Amino acid sequence: MTYTLYQIDAFTDHTFGGNPACVVPLEAWLPEDIMLKIAKENAVAETAFFVSKGDKIHLRWFTPEIEMDLCGHATLATAHCLKTLLNYKSDKIIFETLSGDLNVLVQKDTYKMDFPSRMPTADNLPESILKSLNIKPKEVLKARDYVLVYENETEIRNIKIDRQLFDEINLDPGGVIVTAIGDACDFVSRFFTPQASILEDPVTGSAHCSLIPFWAERLNKKDLYALQVSERMGKLYCEDKGNRVVISGKAKTYSIGHFWIE
Template sequence: MKLELYQIDAFTDKIFGGNPACVVPLKDWLPDEILLKIAKENAVAETAFFVNKGDTIHLRWFTPDIEMDLCGHATLATAHCLKSILNYPKDQIIFETLSGDLTVLVKHDVYHLDFPSRMPTVSELPEAIKNSLNIQPKEVYKSRDYVLVYDTEQDIKNIKINRQLFDTINLDPGGVIVTAKGENCDFVSRFFTPQASILEDPVTGSAHCSLIPFWSSRLKKNELHAIQMSDRVGTLRCQNKKDRVIISGQAKTYSIGNLWTE
């Protein structure tokens, strides 16, 4: 079977920035085993598969290892693929997902993702994670992901992970966010996933479902500018809206091609 394949850099206005995602349109769903094999072969953080149902788009996300419950950058990439390449007629796209219906509004080449808010609560850090960090956090919280709060942006830049220790814990489908107040933005972060093919995710939209309400409460503001400090760097504009968050960013198409499943 021959399928279309689009690779798109999300949360960036430059090629080779942000987080690369592959997007694969389907007419009907293939077996999960095949979807996972395609995601492994693509070897990016997430591959998005979708079926256009007319009024809504059924969307699923796969890492090279598992199916995810929520993914921001691959949702943005899918919206970009639909609007800029496949000529989707509407500026509001409704995705049916494992996290419920997600709406993306497209305005002037900026994609505004309406996602669930996941306010983290005070937690304790498992010893495996604690021992894997070269710098210890000042505060520990958890929602889907652990949220580790540090004093400075420089701490976030300097964090190193002992992967041998880190990979002894399984957080599927979650990960570990490290974050601090930003020097030239409201907050910065990085994101790590134990036992994953890709240890550090370049830009993690779903992590901001927790980061936005957390920093909104701490900084006493509802509109926030965030930077994810991976090597590729991601820029996100954020809004806190009670039980929802708006995560906004741009995207660039990197490649268009085909894949064969047999």
């Protein structure tokens, strides 16, 4: 069988920025072990697979190691693929996912994703993670992911991870967010995943399900502009809506190809 593979850079307005995701349209679901092998072969943080169900698109996300419950950048990439490459007619896309129905509204070249809110609460950080950080956080919280709050953007940019210590814990399916108030935006972040083939995720939409309500409350504002200050950099336009958040961004198609499974 021949399958089409789209690679798209999400949360960016230029190629080689943001977070690369692969998108694979399917007529019917492949076995999970095959989808995991495809994701591993693609060697990006997330591969999205989707099956059209009429008014909805059934969407699943796989890292090279596991199936994820929620992924922002691969959802944005899939919406971009549908609208710009596959001639999807509606400007509202409904994705059926493990995290419930996710609506994406397309406005010109921007994709507005309606996601669940995951407010983090105070928690204790595992010793192996704490020891792995060259700069210690001033606050520790947790929802799906640990949220480590720092003094300023400079600290976020200068954080280094001792991977041997960091990988002593498995947070499946979560990770570790580091965040602070931004110099030229409302807040900045970076995202790290223990025991993953890709240690630092370039731009993490799902992490903002926790970052948006946290910073909305801390800064007393509903509309926020965020930067994920990885090497590739990502831009996210955010809105706190109580039990939901809106995460908006742009995307660029990098490549279109085919692969074969015997």
